[in-house]
Amino acid sequence: MSLTDSKPIPAPPTDAALLDAEETNRLRRARRDRIGKWTLPIVVLVVMLVIWDRIVVWNDLPHYILPGPGLVFETLIKDWAILFDALLVTVQITLMALAVAVLGGVGLAILFTQSRWMEMSFYPYAVILQVTPIVAIAPLIFIYVDSRIAGLLLCAWLVAFFPVLSNTTLGLNSADHGLRDLFRIYGATRWQRLRYLQLPSALPYFLGGLRIAGGLSLIGAVVAEYVAGTGGIGSGLAFRILEAGYRLNIPRMFAALILIAATGVIIFACLSYLSHMLLRKWHESALKRDG
Amino acid sequence: MQDITTRSDVLRVEKVDKTFHGGVVALQGLSLDVRTGDFISLLGPSGCGKSTALRLIAGLLSPTSGRITWTGDHGPGDLGVVFQEATLMPWATVAQNVWLPFRLRGVTYNAVKDEVLEALRLVGLEKFQNSYPRELSGGMKMRVSIARAMVTRPRLILMDEPFAALDEITRFRLNNDLLALKEKIGCTVIFVTHSVFESVFLSDRIIVMAARPGRVIRELAVGAPYPRDEAFRTSSDYAAYCREASDALHEAMGEPA
Numbered sequence: 001m002s003l004t005d006s007k008p009i010p011a012p013p014t015d016a017a018l019l020d021a022e023e024t025n026r027l028r029r030a031r032r033d034r035i036g037k038w039t040l041p042i043v044v045l046v047v048m049l050v051i052w053d054r055i056v057v058w059n060d061l062p063h064y065i066l067p068g069p070g071l072v073f074e075t076l077i078k079d080w081a082i083l084f085d086a087l088l089v090t091v092q093i094t095l096m097a098l099a100v101a102v103l104g105g106v107g108l109a110i111l112f113t114q115s116r117w118m119e120m121s122f123y124p125y126a127v128i129l130q131v132t133p134i135v136a137i138a139p140l141i142f143i144y145v146d147s148r149i150a151g152l153l154l155c156a157w158l159v160a161f162f163p164v165l166s167n168t169t170l171g172l173n174s175a176d177h178g179l180r181d182l183f184r185i186y187g188a189t190r191w192q193r194l195r196y197l198q199l200p201s202a203l204p205y206f207l208g209g210l211r212i213a214g215g216l217s218l219i220g221a222v223v224a225e226y227v228a229g230t231g232g233i234g235s236g237l238a239f240r241i242l243e244a245g246y247r248l249n250i251p252r253m254f255a256a257l258i259l260i261a262a263t264g265v266i267i268f269a270c271l272s273y274l275s276h277m278l279l280r281k282w283h284e285s286a287l288k289r290d291g
Numbered sequence: 292m293q294d295i296t297t298r299s300d301v302l303r304v305e306k307v308d309k310t311f312h313g314g315v316v317a318l319q320g321l322s323l324d325v326r327t328g329d330f331i332s333l334l335g336p337s338g339c340g341k342s343t344a345l346r347l348i349a350g351l352l353s354p355t356s357g358r359i360t361w362t363g364d365h366g367p368g369d370l371g372v373v374f375q376e377a378t379l380m381p382w383a384t385v386a387q388n389v390w391l392p393f394r395l396r397g398v399t400y401n402a403v404k405d406e407v408l409e410a411l412r413l414v415g416l417e418k419f420q421n422s423y424p425r426e427l428s429g430g431m432k433m434r435v436s437i438a439r440a441m442v443t444r445p446r447l448i449l450m451d452e453p454f455a456a457l458d459e460i461t462r463f464r465l466n467n468d469l470l471a472l473k474e475k476i477g478c479t480v481i482f483v484t485h486s487v488f489e490s491v492f493l494s495d496r497i498i499v500m501a502a503r504p505g506r507v508i509r510e511l512a513v514g515a516p517y518p519r520d521e522a523f524r525t526s527s528d529y530a531a532y533c534r535e536a537s538d539a540l541h542e543a544m545g546e547p548a
Contacts, residue, residue: 178378185349185372186395196394201380282381282423 040064068250076258083240083252087259089235090221094267097156097217102210104157105164112165113172113198114190130162134220137180138227148228152236155227156220160213167209171202204283207275214267222260300362301325301446301479302348307357309343316504317343321357323498325447325479331495332490334536335484336544340505345451348481349373361446372439373450377432379424379439385411386420389439403442411435411444413472430461434538437469441478450482454489466492467520472519485542491532492524499536500542 019027050068055061056068063071076083108126112119138155145151175197183193225238237256243254279286304323310316318340325331333341337379346352348359349372361369361433371392379388386400386407393403400407411417414434424432441449466489473530484490490497492512499509515523515530523529 175376178374178376179380181346181349181351181374182372182378182391182425184351185370186392188395192395196391197380200380201381282425284425 026288028223034207060285062247064250067145067254071251072258074252075200076255079252079255083237083256083259085264086235086237086240090218090238090260091263093152093156093221093236094218094263095155097160097221098210098214098267099161100153100157101213101217105161105213108161108204109168109172109202110194114194116277118170126162126165129260130253134159134223135227135273138224141224142228152221152224152228152249155224156217159220159223160217163212163216164206165209166189167212171205172198174205175201204279204285207271207278211268211271211275214271215264218264218267220259264272300327303357303360303362304344304348304362306346306493307344307354307359309340309352310355318347318505319487320506321508325481327446327475327479327498330473330480330482330494332494333481333500334485334487334490334497334540335500335505336485336502336540338502338505339543340502341500342451342499343505345449345481345483347494349449354483364467369443369446371443371445371448373433373436373440373448373453375452375455377424377429377436379426379432379435379475384423385416385427385435386422388424388435388542389442391439406442410438413441413475414438428461429457432492433457433465434468437472441472441476444476444478446479448478450480452483452485455485462489463524466540469493470519485508485532487536491529491536492519497536497539499539499543501545508543510541511536 008271035144053070054066056066108122111121128151134155137158138151141154142151145154179197180193185196188196204223221236222238225236229239229242241253241256244256245252254262276286302323302325304321304325307318307321308316309318312548317437319341321344323331323344330422333344335341337338349370355544379385380391389407389410390400390403392519393406394400402481408417408420414437416431416434416438419427419431424435436453440450452464470493472478480493482490482493495513495517497513498507499511499512500506501508511532515526515528515532
């Protein structure tokens with residue numbers, strides 16, 4: 001559901017007689033695709049909900065095994081106060097982690113492209129941090145980091161910074177060679193080359209990494225909350241899921257899960273929109289396709 | 292020798308060799324004197340070192356032996372470059388692209404707005420100053436690239452097969468426009484090409500080069516006066532010069548003429 005494609009297709013010319021059969025077909029197909037892109041997922045959703053509901057009703061399943069969609073929705077409304085507070089905590093951690101991932105990822109990427117030595121020294125460790133599962137590191141982090149927020153943030157950051165780092169590094173290194181030569185001929189300084197050539201070249205790559213990092217920082221935040229596990233005021237959605245699980249409050253687990261998924265989708269959509277707005281004037285990925 | 296020294300007031304290239312890693316001799320014994328107002332073509336088959344020569348002059352490479360000296364009062368770096376690709380920054384507008392050489396000298400856009408717009412006017416693109424490169428055709432992109440190369444009015448403009456990727460009609464038009472531009476602003480150009488017709492039409496001197504190792508085998512003067520127009524393209528003089536250059540090129544490629 002990229003936002004690029006949701007542009008209205010130009011209305012078919014009124015002078016329909018001028019269009020040959022092929023063109024008419026093409027327009028019809030484009031219109032059908034446009035409608036289908038939105039209606040088909042909704043149809044699938046409705047069908048799945050109905051099947052889910054029927055399974056629960058026909059098998060007479062108790063709500064602590066599998067609640068029906070109606071009950072989940074009811075719980076979402078009923079427990080909104082608790083769930084929304086928890087959601088705010090999780091979103092806060094996620095966004096802070098994303099912000100730090102962007103700063104850390106871009107900062108390291110710039111450092112790496114400015115100095116080969118830096119890259120050779122530290123890149124392997126960035127990879128090691130990335131490939132080590134966060135659930136394995138998180139307990140250690142919570143032993144050594146006193147502040148719970150700082151611990152959560154560190155976990156989420158560890159998961160999220162790598163795509164920003166690797167994509168931005170790739171982007172900074174993929175500036176057009178002709179333009180590099182040109183900058184050299186015109187005697188550009190290192191800073192000018194970075195500012196006017198490498199950073200703009202890296203922007204599309206960075207935005208790609210950012211979209212991945214957005215989802216990962218949510219995952220990192222949720223996983224960290226699971227491990228941290230402390231409750232009470234100021235705990236996030238993951239803790240609410242754990243807690244509801246202990247109490248066999250399955251409908252609330254589903255409700256919290258829906259909120260987490262929705263948050264992920266919204267983050268992705270926002271970042272896609274940001275990417276589209278920043279690139280729409282010049283980058284291939286954001287161009288309107290004619291025909 | 293004394294004579295040459297006094298005449299070359301832009302650039303002297305003296306017995307320049309360039310050997311790349313692995314012993315590939317890209318260029319051997321290139322000597323060249325560039326005078327103000329010259330239009331020099333380096334003509335030759337691929338691998339003859341003509342692009343290497345240009346990169347040496349641009350300072351992107353340094354010679355293995357020999358010397359390249361800027362002979363005027365302007366220092367090195369006072370040059371504009373046009374590559375085979377337009378090499379525009381896709382994220383910047385046409386005007387911002389043309390501003391680049393000034394921008395890298397730390398000059399603000401407003402300070403040189405008139406120069407930028409004048410350069411765009413000279414290549415016939417003043418209406419496109421706010422367009423992005425992707426909105427332009429290949430020929431128009433190349434015009435922007437030319438505008439960028441001449442916006443600072445450099446002592447020397449280097450062109451590396453700038454029109455090779457364009458279709459013939461566009462190439463002819465750009466050839467005409469380039470000469471018109473040269474008349475207007477009196478620039479000095481070194482032009483790399485593998486087209487005999489292009490080199491004869493544009494230049495007053497043609498350096499014919501051979502490959503393996505890259506070397507100069509003939510220097511031809513094209514005596515036809517500027518301005519040259521479409522009439523020159525169909526004249527018998529033009530045909531004769533083309534014949535001469537073509538023979539030299541065949542010799543360069545080691546084939547009977």
